Amino acid sequence: MTGTATFLLTFLRRDRWMLLWWVLGGTTLYVATVYSVDGLYTTQADYDAAAASASSNAAFIAMAGPARALDTLGGQTAWQTTAFGAIVAGLMSMFLVGRHTRVEEESGRDELLRASAVGRYAPMTAAALVAALANLVLGLLVSVSLTAYGLAGADSLGLGLGVTACGWVFTGTALVAMQVTASTRSAYGIAGGVIAVAYVLRAIGDVGNGVLSWISPIGWYQAMHQFSGLRWWPALLMLAGAASAVASAYALFGRRDYGSGMVAARPGRPRAPYGLRSGGGLAWRLQRGAVIGWTAGLFFFGLAYGAIGDDVESLLGESDVSQEMFAQAGTDLATGFYGTAVLMLAVVAAGGAISSALRPRGEEENGHLEVVLATALPRRRWLLGHVVVTVAGTVLVLVGSGVGLGAGYLMVTGDGDAAWDITWPVLQYVGPVLVLSGVARVLYGALPRWSVLAWVPLVFAAVVMLFGELFGLPQWLQDVSPFEHLPMVPAESFDWAPALALVGVALVLSVVGQVAFARRDVH
Amino acid sequence: MTDANVIDVSGLVKRFGSFRALDGLDLQVGAGEVHGFLGPNGAGKSTTIRVLLGLLRKDGGDVRLFGGDPWRQAADLHRRLAYVPGDVNLWPNLTGGEVIDLLGRLRGGLDETRRADLVDAFELDPRKKGRAYSKGNRQKVALVAALASDVDLLVLDEPTSGLDPLMESVFQRYVDAFRDRGHAVLLSSHILAEVEELGDRVSIIRAGKVVESGTLAELRHLTRTSVSAELTRPVDGLDAAPGVHDLVVEGTRVRFQVDTARLDGALQLLVAGGVRTLTSQPPTLEELFLRHYGDEIEPDAS
Numbered sequence: 001m002t003g004t005a006t007f008l009l010t011f012l013r014r015d016r017w018m019l020l021w022w023v024l025g026g027t028t029l030y031v032a033t034v035y036s037v038d039g040l041y042t043t044q045a046d047y048d049a050a051a052a053s054a055s056s057n058a059a060f061i062a063m064a065g066p067a068r069a070l071d072t073l074g075g076q077t078a079w080q081t082t083a084f085g086a087i088v089a090g091l092m093s094m095f096l097v098g099r100h101t102r103v104e105e106e107s108g109r110d111e112l113l114r115a116s117a118v119g120r121y122a123p124m125t126a127a128a129l130v131a132a133l134a135n136l137v138l139g140l141l142v143s144v145s146l147t148a149y150g151l152a153g154a155d156s157l158g159l160g161l162g163v164t165a166c167g168w169v170f171t172g173t174a175l176v177a178m179q180v181t182a183s184t185r186s187a188y189g190i191a192g193g194v195i196a197v198a199y200v201l202r203a204i205g206d207v208g209n210g211v212l213s214w215i216s217p218i219g220w221y222q223a224m225h226q227f228s229g230l231r232w233w234p235a236l237l238m239l240a241g242a243a244s245a246v247a248s249a250y251a252l253f254g255r256r257d258y259g260s261g262m263v264a265a266r267p268g269r270p271r272a273p274y275g276l277r278s279g280g281g282l283a284w285r286l287q288r289g290a291v292i293g294w295t296a297g298l299f300f301f302g303l304a305y306g307a308i309g310d311d312v313e314s315l316l317g318e319s320d321v322s323q324e325m326f327a328q329a330g331t332d333l334a335t336g337f338y339g340t341a342v343l344m345l346a347v348v349a350a351g352g353a354i355s356s357a358l359r360p361r362g363e364e365e366n367g368h369l370e371v372v373l374a375t376a377l378p379r380r381r382w383l384l385g386h387v388v389v390t391v392a393g394t395v396l397v398l399v400g401s402g403v404g405l406g407a408g409y410l411m412v413t414g415d416g417d418a419a420w421d422i423t424w425p426v427l428q429y430v431g432p433v434l435v436l437s438g439v440a441r442v443l444y445g446a447l448p449r450w451s452v453l454a455w456v457p458l459v460f461a462a463v464v465m466l467f468g469e470l471f472g473l474p475q476w477l478q479d480v481s482p483f484e485h486l487p488m489v490p491a492e493s494f495d496w497a498p499a500l501a502l503v504g505v506a507l508v509l510s511v512v513g514q515v516a517f518a519r520r521d522v523h
Numbered sequence: 524m525t526d527a528n529v530i531d532v533s534g535l536v537k538r539f540g541s542f543r544a545l546d547g548l549d550l551q552v553g554a555g556e557v558h559g560f561l562g563p564n565g566a567g568k569s570t571t572i573r574v575l576l577g578l579l580r581k582d583g584g585d586v587r588l589f590g591g592d593p594w595r596q597a598a599d600l601h602r603r604l605a606y607v608p609g610d611v612n613l614w615p616n617l618t619g620g621e622v623i624d625l626l627g628r629l630r631g632g633l634d635e636t637r638r639a640d641l642v643d644a645f646e647l648d649p650r651k652k653g654r655a656y657s658k659g660n661r662q663k664v665a666l667v668a669a670l671a672s673d674v675d676l677l678v679l680d681e682p683t684s685g686l687d688p689l690m691e692s693v694f695q696r697y698v699d700a701f702r703d704r705g706h707a708v709l710l711s712s713h714i715l716a717e718v719e720e721l722g723d724r725v726s727i728i729r730a731g732k733v734v735e736s737g738t739l740a741e742l743r744h745l746t747r748t749s750v751s752a753e754l755t756r757p758v759d760g761l762d763a764a765p766g767v768h769d770l771v772v773e774g775t776r777v778r779f780q781v782d783t784a785r786l787d788g789a790l791q792l793l794v795a796g797g798v799r800t801l802t803s804q805p806p807t808l809e810e811l812f813l814r815h816y817g818d819e820i821e822p823d824a825s
Contacts, residue, residue, distance in 0.1 A: 106654070182655070183652075183654065183655075185615075185616075267618075267648075267650035267651065268617075268618035268620075268621070268650050268651070268652050269618055269620060269621055269650065270618065270620040270649040270650045271620050271621070271624055271649075272620065272621040272622075272623075272624030272625050272628070273621075276621060276624065276625050276628075277624075277625070277628040277629070278628075278629075279629075282625060285617070286614065289616075366612050367608065367610065367612035368612055368613075368614060370573070370576070370578055370606075370608060371606070371608060371611070371612075371626065371665065372626075372629065373576070373577070373578060373597070373601075374576050374578075374601060374604070374605075374606035374678075375601055375626055375629035375630045376598050376599070376601045376602040376629060376630050376631050377598065377601075377629045378597065378598035379597070379598075381598075519580075520580075521578065521579045521580055522573075522578040522579070523578075
């Protein structure tokens, strides 16, 4: 264990920004929830209506957790935050542990340190401590800020320290995952899979007889019954789970060789498949994982929205805030809500499109591009391959989110026509999404060093979407966001002209970016 | 194919901001020739290669590759060349075999027999993913892809920096065979022995300019042979002999450097002292290097 303290200090220093963002982000989830619940439901009648609709909707329970004390501010807050807070803590722990164990080991940087006078277990111990500390700080911040907001102190502490303990379990499981395979990606896959399984187990358990919830760390966290008869003993389950996971990780680490995993790396293909023979084939191979991931993610995101069904009205309450947010078009609340939901899905999808448009930048920075361009592949054709993948991927992701939305709605209501009405409108946003990816393309082509600025328009569009009306931003400023030029289908009726015009703008941006790229130095 | 040089560069200028990375560089490489492109790090070797590959746009001078313009006709010209960068980066999720096939197909085809031979000769496991290869193995992947292609020019940027001596000789065998088929090789390196082993002609680059260019034989007259001998009796006159430098006499043992052109005279003197043992080291490019960069390298070496 010699050197653990030194490692710990180095890690904390290296991670200071990452830690800050994760901990603040996690705390914000809780604080924003309590604010929005408090703002949304102004009377006890609102709470009662929301509680009634939520406890009768299996989709909600599967998504968030068992419905308890939903007619109170504290109960609503705990219900809406526990599952997602646990996921945030789990992901944070996974990345913190991974980055100081398997990532270092795979890159070989670690070897240098290990050759010096440090204990065999020192880096791993320090990594676990960083994650443990981060979870503790997150838990304390949550407790303090909820108490400061005016929620009951003991229950706030239970909500905060519960997420700490849950994060510790996932720290342990991530530590185990890092021992299993030699590749960081697969290790993250396993650690992330554990979190996903924990979430799904409790979802099935919560909807059914509850047995499966008892083998999920997230289920243990929710079993503490914060704001609905707080009990502390499930925290002991989490502590025991964390301790045994950490102990197994140490045992596995002691047994394996440095640089290897418990499971040997699976050999790949000795020859390239037929499709890997062109710029487009390569671009698809490099981006297909991301495209599939975004499509699946937005499908489930859409499914979650759709599963709210027609309960929107009771769920949103009668407050001014919700009226202003969702009833913009003067139609009924549900239609307005789905207009907003479709827009929201499209804005999230734009994140995928921008990251896809920036992929060529990664290829250039990693030194892959010079080898490819030294072949007979013309540089225009290389970039065009990536453009095609971005466009096709965007359509696929949007279709996925629309199908999710419609399917979720159909499952809950059984109303096929209404489901179709909220399935297709997301496709009208192909234009604005591609406009944002076109901005990224121009930056990459003309000013590659500034590529990261491609995210600014997305942040702007999100701010306009969420707060434009609320803050009363001037219309000309709102109009800068390409999303603002389209009607909120299904609340308003579809219009071809702006949809096609935006596709045209996207086309121009993309062509400008490609021409600029063809003329510049490649590094 | 034109009769002109495969690579013909004259007065090439490339600026990065106000920094002149290449400052009037001249370089000629003919068919059937392995051309060593020698210089310290940062002298402009890789920049020259990137201009030749059409990745960078020249700011001045004239650059011809197979008689064409490497910027405008990049893709067409690249059908006839294969390039191996100094630091090979592979896609982490593609296997070595997939990368070899991909690069070969993008160049317009691979010689299947030679591909199989090369994978064997380099003892490469083509089923491993890019992230799992060591530096040397990543280099082997790029070398197999390059050497298995049917091309007229190989552009190699410090190609053996990660290879062990055994693999280095495999590499040399294939490069020799490639040259013997009448093709050209541009071999950039700061490893002198590598260029010496393979090179027919050498250009030495310093601060963006070629300062010396010629066949190894032409350049050798500029260098000194080091001689050390054990004699039966001390000899006189070595210190005064023309062309002898850095003489060290320890009783009957002598060590000195001699201008290669004056070797004969110095040896006559030794023979007069009765030679028991004699070792002489041929001039190396190391010394050639020192002559050009002596003021930069010597303080470093001490």
